[in-house]
Amino acid sequence: MSTQKPSIPKGTRDFGPEESSRRNYIMDIIKSNFKLYGFSQIETPAIENLSTLTGKYGDEGDKLLFKIINSGDYLKNVTTDDLEGGSQQMLSKISEKGLRYDLTVPFARFVVQHRNDITFPFKRFQIQPVWRADRPQKGRYREFYQCDADIVGTDSLWNEVNLTMLIQDVFRDLKYEQITIKINHRDILSKLASFVGLPGQEIPFCVAIDKLDKIGDEKVTEELIGLGADSAKIAELFEIFGKEDSSASKLEAIASILGSSRGIDELKDYFKFLKLAGGSDANVELDFSLARGLTYYTGVIFEVKANDVKIGSICGGGRYDNLTGVFGMENVSGVGISFGLDRIYDVLTEKNLFPTSVNQPVDALILHFDQESFEHGLGLLAKMRSAGITCEIYPDVIKIKKQFNYADKIGIPYTIVIGSEEIKTGKYAFKNMKSGEQQTLDINEIIQLIQND
RNA sequence: GUGGUUGUAGCUCAGUUGGUUAGAGCGCCUGAUUGUGGUUCAGGAGGUCGUCGGUUCGAGACCGAUCUUCCACCCCA
Structure with a gap:
């Protein structure tokens, strides 16, 4: 087989370690505020029956739905008549599932389907990707995350107020108040x-x-x-x-x-x-x-x-009085909001608002000169970790310069150097990578210093 | 879905009316420094010019298709 150029579909993205930890930073802040305001998490499948999704977002929305072609011989029910009838008529014959377009409609489906297990007013949050077959632009992706919080089964305007305060708290915690x-x-x-x-x-x-x-x-x-x-x-x-x-x-x-x-x-x-x-x-x-x-x-x-950032809306929402009606459950009013994780990411990136510690993989890295000091380091590593300090030891015996370089590159704030002298005395060279300061300390002093930081 | 735009080294970009062997800065690797990274100096590696096809004696450059990027419309987080 000839080699193929690796690629991903238009409007989708890979997230490396740095992006992932930054995305988690945002998600964690949103999530903890959702919990603070009394929402419980649910999850729904990425794929829904097409009948659940169609007709809920208008004609434009129907066009932007990703449809999933039936498995097996997907043409087996198609007649020449269907073919002549055009794509609209064909669709129901070859596709019965689609990727969810937002989290609100699947939630309405969920509420109706599980009505007997739900106590109203029901407050749920949901953080999952959604898909739209849109043409990508800046801040506009074909796969993106929504972070939804909805309250159903109550008409009170107090819910709208609650959601407003929730939005304010989230952006306050993200340090972006513009x-x-x-x-x-x-x-x-x-x-x-x-x-x-x-x-x-x-x-x-x-x-x-x-x-x-x-x-x-x-x-x-x-x-x-x-x-x-x-x-x-x-x-x-x-x-x-x-x-x-x-x-x-x-x-x-x-x-x-x-x-x-x-x-x-x-x-x-x-x-x-x-x-x-x-x-x-x-x-x-x-x-x-x-x-x-x-x-x-x-x-x-x-x-x-x-x-102060040229991008579409970063959060949106509103009240829907009859979303569950189409699934056969009348008189349930809901109100909800949806944070656009990917756009918030773009805003924080542009305004440089991610804390540097977000990218920090561990607090400390243990460096060593030879096999003996490496093995000695393994014991120290265990001690550090049981003290709750995130710590790593350089896995190979290589030049100390390389090890320092590695710590510097990936942003580890502290290094601990072990050599023959250190093993003898039980005092290690403890270096603050940012300031360049180095002192000779035993392991307990090192642990204490990092913990107090 | 409609109209436009972009693509050259890991990154940001040069590259003359089509003409030998495609460049720079940054980054990367090696050494100066066999127990110390971020500074400095010296050297080095790295490109099927998005992909496929066409025009031409000759294409990174011209033409077509396709993918991708970004923009406008539509709509939306």
Whole structure:
């Protein structure tokens, strides 16, 4: 067989030791906050029945689903009629499974399937990869991780507030606070669509106004008029959008044109609860042009933007009142958020925010000159490890220079040198690799020094 | 899915209208230093020019296809 060039599919990546430990650093922070807020972990399969996934993300989403071709003779049920019917008709004959597209829909499936084992309100978190057959770009991959936290079986706006505070805590712990949590409400979007003269055309309306910050008022106005909207009303609306004001006054302004509305009431409750819970709204921005997850969100919607990095949203979420309905379980309201691990990684990399210790493989490396000192080192290694110090001994007998070089290269902060003199006296050359300082100490002193560091 | 863009050493990039043997910096290896890394100096290794095909006496350069990268649209973490 001829040799083949090793490669991986477009939009996928290998993660080396350094990337992996950095990804774990982020994941650990997210995970510990999920637990702090009372979420329990679940996992679902990478592959789902295609029927579970299709029709949940809109036409666009269906196109981006990775389908898995049936095993065995996958053409056995295909007729020439199917072939002529085109790819859509063929699909159901040759594929019955697909890779999950997000974690929310599999979770809804999970809730319905395990309804008898679940006590509501149910809070779950889930950290797993998802797949989309999208065309890759920066911060946009075909395989990426989502870190989801959802609460189902409760209508309270307090859950939305909880998720907001969770987001704030996660980014505080990651030492990246240049974020804006944008918030809006589907009910307001729907009423705004009617207001400008596009009743029932909420989705095209949202798609247009979502582009405001990208293409500007004029272009969006053009697009809306194209849909049949009233230009005077659009102008009126954009005036409110343009106001840089407190959330309370923004709500008042929007109420002045929409009248009373469920969305406005809920957002008022949201800000009230946030205040009562001691949360900050400093990085929470009410943005009536925010439009997310149009196919299934029904209430409050969120999106987190990195203020000083050009990348898509790094976290998003919202409330869905009837996601379990399609699986035959009515009246279960859920609200959740999803952190984009890969994008957060890209942001922290760009802002240089990973602690150096993340890449540190061990605290100390034992170096030696010959077989005898190597063997002596094995005992020390065991002692260090039982004292809880991560430690390694250089495995081969080679020049000491090489061993020092190795410790330096992979970022080990301390080295312990063993030679004939050290074996005799029981005092070892203990070197701080960063400062270059070296002192002669016995093993207990060394352990103590590292532990106090 | 539509339109564009990128690919030369481990990394970042030069490479003239198509013309001998494809370069630099950094990194890597060896030595100066047989018990000390990160500095310095000397030497060395490393490339089927993304891949396949075409034009040509001759292709890293031109043409086509394909893969990959990034960008815009669409949508989204």
